[in-house]
Amino acid sequence: MRMNPAMALGACGFSLIAVCYGFARFAFGLFLPQIDSELALSASLSGLIAGGSFLGYCIAILLSAYLTERRGPRFVATAAALVAAVGMVGIATAATPVWLAVAVMLAGSSTGLASPPMASAVAATVRVSRQGVTNTVINAGTGAGVVMTGPVALLLGEQWRWAFAGFAIVAFALAAAVALSVPGVVKSEQPTGAGLPKLTGALKRLIAASFLMGAASTALWSFGGQLVTLRLSGEGVDVGTLWIAIGAAGLTGAFAGTWVARFGLDAVHRFFLALLAASIVMVGMPGTTSAWTLGGGLLFGAAYITLTGVYLIWGVAALSDRPAVGLMVGFLTIAVGQTLGAPLFGLLMDHVSATCAIVVFALLALAPGVARAGRVNALSEAAR
Incomplete structure (x- = not known):
């Protein structure tokens, strides 16, 4: 067919x-x-x-x-x-x-x-x-x-x-x-010379939220291997196994658009930020086990890919006449957050403790939840 x-x-x-x-x-x-x-x-x-x-x-x-x-x-x-x-x-x-x-x-x-x-x-x-x-x-x-x-x-x-x-x-x-x-x-795109988009309230909140989420995600993207070695040395779980768990669960991010259409962008955003924070704690806190670590990897994969989907929808809806630029705003800001978040996590590990870094970054993962999508969320609700 x-x-x-x-x-x-x-x-x-x-x-x-x-x-x-x-x-x-x-x-x-x-x-x-x-x-x-x-x-x-x-x-x-x-x-x-x-x-x-x-x-x-x-x-x-x-x-x-x-x-x-x-x-x-x-x-x-x-x-x-x-x-x-x-x-x-x-x-x-x-x-x-x-x-x-x-x-x-x-x-x-x-x-x-x-x-x-x-x-x-x-x-x-x-x-x-x-x-x-x-x-x-x-x-x-x-x-x-x-x-x-x-x-x-x-x-x-x-x-x-x-x-x-x-x-x-x-x-x-x-x-x-x-x-x-x-x-x-694609004829619907803006003509040559359209330039940078105007920073509306929706775009400013998107930039803040995606930056913070990107920074928080480095706890596992950049330091997952070190945390596994630190907490589970000799217990049979390696970074490769964690990586496969993250990738497999990331496939659930395909449903992000369905969830946003049903529950609204703000609700989905906040729920998966909570899962992101939980995943960081499950992998990195003292006393974690192999089962908790793999469970944390599954939560992290589902949360991270779903959240990138949320920011994709947010950016495209905020700049509906320039979807490529709308996506670029959110994804670029995630990357900037990651490049600044990684050294911060490393500094906390080196100069305070791994546990302190985990607590700080779990809280950082929750912080984007204060940013409301506003009109973008209303548009997602109207599309149900």
């Missing part, structure tokens, strides 16, 4: 996000021990790679929103798949640490390119009542990508080059599918 254009777009977008986030960006962390043993990465270079990946993401998402309005979503989405593929070819063939650093930055930047054109394509292809659902299904591709990398890492072990070569082949094939499924020029 032939899929209608909206279904084809959703499937293609889900796959694009899975490849760019799961393979091109997050798989590097899973294979880092094997890569380090072969290329002898220094701590300073590892830090440079991490910083370069963040910088690449920020530049790419700004460029993506700009190009989507001027060249159309097909061009930018196809470019995202190709950039991911070329970057992963670079990782697979890296002969030196510097070569690897450049390749990781290139591959990771594909995540910044991928999301804005999909938001624009959905706005042009899918009826208004289904746009929130479609956008959040696409966004949940992150969880699928993360889940798929875990078994690959376990099966291939030291053969990390073959793993990234395989990931690159998938990305090249996906570029062809994207070119066939994603619309080209």
